[in-house]
Amino acid sequence: MTKTQKMIFISILVAQSLVLYIIETMIPVPFITPGAKLGLANIITVISLYSLNFFDTFFVIILRIILSTFLTGSLSSFFFSLSGGILSLLVMFVLKKFGKENVSIIGVSIMGSVSHNIGQILVASITVQNIRIIAYLPVLMIAGIGTGIFVGITSKFLLNYLKKIKFMNIN
Amino acid sequence: MKKFDIIIILSLVLISTTSLALHILSSNKKYENKYAEIYIQGVLYKRIPLSKNMEEITIPIKTKLGRNVIHISGGKINMADADCHDKICVKSGTIDKIGQTIVCLPHRIVIEIKGKGKAETDDISY
Numbered sequence: 477m478t479k480t481q482k483m484i485f486i487s488i489l490v491a492q493s494l495v496l497y498i499i500e501t502m503i504p505v506p507f508i509t510p511g512a513k514l515g516l517a518n519i520i521t522v523i524s525l526y527s528l529n530f531f532d533t534f535f536v537i538i539l540r541i542i543l544s545t546f547l548t549g550s551l552s553s554f555f556f557s558l559s560g561g562i563l564s565l566l567v568m569f570v571l572k573k574f575g576k577e578n579v580s581i582i583g584v585s586i587m588g589s590v591s592h593n594i595g596q597i598l599v600a601s602i603t604v605q606n607i608r609i610i611a612y613l614p615v616l617m618i619a620g621i622g623t624g625i626f627v628g629i630t631s632k633f634l635l636n637y638l639k640k641i642k643f644m645n646i647n
Numbered sequence: 648m649k650k651f652d653i654i655i656i657l658s659l660v661l662i663s664t665t666s667l668a669l670h671i672l673s674s675n676k677k678y679e680n681k682y683a684e685i686y687i688q689g690v691l692y693k694r695i696p697l698s699k700n701m702e703e704i705t706i707p708i709k710t711k712l713g714r715n716v717i718h719i720s721g722g723k724i725n726m727a728d729a730d731c732h733d734k735i736c737v738k739s740g741t742i743d744k745i746g747q748t749i750v751c752l753p754h755r756i757v758i759e760i761k762g763k764g765k766a767e768t769d770d771i772s773y
Contacts, residue, residue: 507709552752552753552755553733556752566702571651575651576653577649578649578650579649579650579652579655580648580649580651580652581773582648582652583648583649583651583652583655583656583682586652586655586656586659587655590659600750603688603752603755604686604688604750604752604755604756604757605686605688606686606689606748606750606759608746608748608757608759609748609750609757609758611670611746611748613666614663614664614666614667614670615663615667617659617662617663618660618663618664618667619668620659621656621659621660621663625656
């Protein structure tokens, strides 16, 4: 992949994740617990983790979070997204690196969703200075397993198509 | 699906269901009296005793972050209104069990129900 190809691929990913983020706010989600949502933008994080290196993926996430804050959120949601995004990236990266052949894209994305929830809950309990918010975590984790499986399967199908592009090296 | 995927799913389901069960068990304990605590930015703002035959109260809260209206009737609490953008606290519905919380993250408000009495130690409050 040349430098220009990479730059354009990153910007396409960021644009796609923003669109998914906006579409996600339009889909009504049954209100299970505060903060539960589909996490469609995680598809892009998983895709870039499998097609780019760590720092480019980090770049994609940071850009998405900054731009989505401009589009919809307030400053407080910026920090929640940031903590969730970075923690889930780290966990997915480590799992993918050390799991190697034993772990598939589905397992990686499940851990991504769940650790995203954990990161957000931690920052939330710090901002309101009340540790008891962690009581929401079990329900969020179960929801995260479900959305993680969904995101993983979607990314798997998407990667099959990306593999056909000549300059892509999917690992 | 590979070996680690199954392990990940199973262990996560196990962790979340056991902690959920523990939480539900602890909130079902019988206490002599219940009270609600309202925290604003981590500071205790009000402590309200809860009982089934109490009067209806509406507590408006106005901070520099925004406005919330808490409504209490018959020992049940709900967030009647808020001017935050996501309205998650309003959608949280009504709470009446010990250990339950309503959180308004953008306005840094936490309402939680605690119990006191009979049960030997007050393990809910810390």
